[in-house]
Amino acid sequence: MSTLSSAARIGKIAAELTAEPGSDNRRFVLRNVGGWWQGRTMYGGASSFLAYAAARKAVPGLPPLRGAQVGFIAPVGADLDIRVTPIRSGKSVTQVQTDIYVEDALAHRSLWLFGTSRPANGGVSARVAYDMLPVDEAPAIPQPDGDFFVRNLDLRRGAGKGEAQPGTIRRWVRLQENDGIDPIGELVLLGDALPSGAMRAMERQGPISSMNWSFTVLGDAPETHDGWWLIETSSNHMADGFSSETLRMWNADGVEVMHGLQSVAIFG
Structure with a gap:
């Protein structure tokens, strides 16, 4: 279990994530996480980032993230449990599910899609924002x-x-x-x-x-x-x-x- 003061920075929190003993490296317990509030819940980018970091800790050697589907189910508080479930690992794509629980209630669920690069069959460049203010x-x-x-x-x-x-x-x-x-x-x-x-x-x-x-x-x-x-x-x-x-x-x-x-x- 990681106990962190409200002054702890989120990159440090992610780097120090440690799985609970006996959880097969798939359950992470965080207590007193602060500094990233949005009203009565943790900001959604912060909770999603912690879930992403837990997925990478639980499943070593994952290829780069290609996409995700995130569900904000209920407010995420300062005390949370993150549970990681590998769904499927194919030749090029690995799917991992993360669940964040607060007081034993599901608050956040994500499906992360990691994909290995392979030779391209054609290509389309990312679009450029020409009308942006520098x-x-x-x-x-x-x-x-x-x-x-x-x-x-x-x-x-x-x-x-x-x-x-x-x-x-x-x-x-x-x-x-x-x-x-x-x-x-x-x-x-x-x-x-x-x-x-x-x-x-x-x-x-x-x-x-x-x-x-x-x-x-x-x-x-x-x-x-x-x-x-x-x-x-x-x-x-x-x-x-x-x-x-x-x-x-x-x-x-x-x-x-x-x-x-x-x-x-x-x-x-």
Whole structure:
């Protein structure tokens, strides 16, 4: 069992994950994890990153992550158990399931898809964002008050004033402390960092909640400059208290590195 103070950095937490004795290296117990809060739950990128790190610890020699399907079932608190279940290992793709339990209740479930590179039968290059605001010209966004996960990040605006599309939020995001996190783990940690694009279309302020997150990683070795990634959330359809969202992430050169979809519940 790992007991960590609220000051512990998430890269350090992942690096020090130790399986419970007798669990066949498949159960990890974390206590007093803090510093990554989003209201009454752990920020979804942080809980997903810890699950991803547990999968890599439990199944040595996994190839690069190609995609994942994440279900945000219930709030994830400071005390959590992560259980890893290898599903299938084929010639090129390995599927691993992770379950996060809080007080013996399932709170987070993910299916991770790891794939070995092989000779390509053709190719399509990742799309480039030609309309992005360069990070060195982007105004900084002030840090919020309180214990909120974005206090671990540097944020800058990703679009000029009045340039954002309806129902869309775009921001430059960078970890303040990388702590040796591998590049794909960094995408998992940051890919869900922005609010729902639907917030730009809400008639009044109110709570929202991500229900799931499905994404693919574009390439097996993402790189950027000075730690900056451009992230966008955009509502495809918002009605009846729900929003379908597209999440995209680019490196500092504007090359897309992650593409995802998310279902969001809108309250209030």
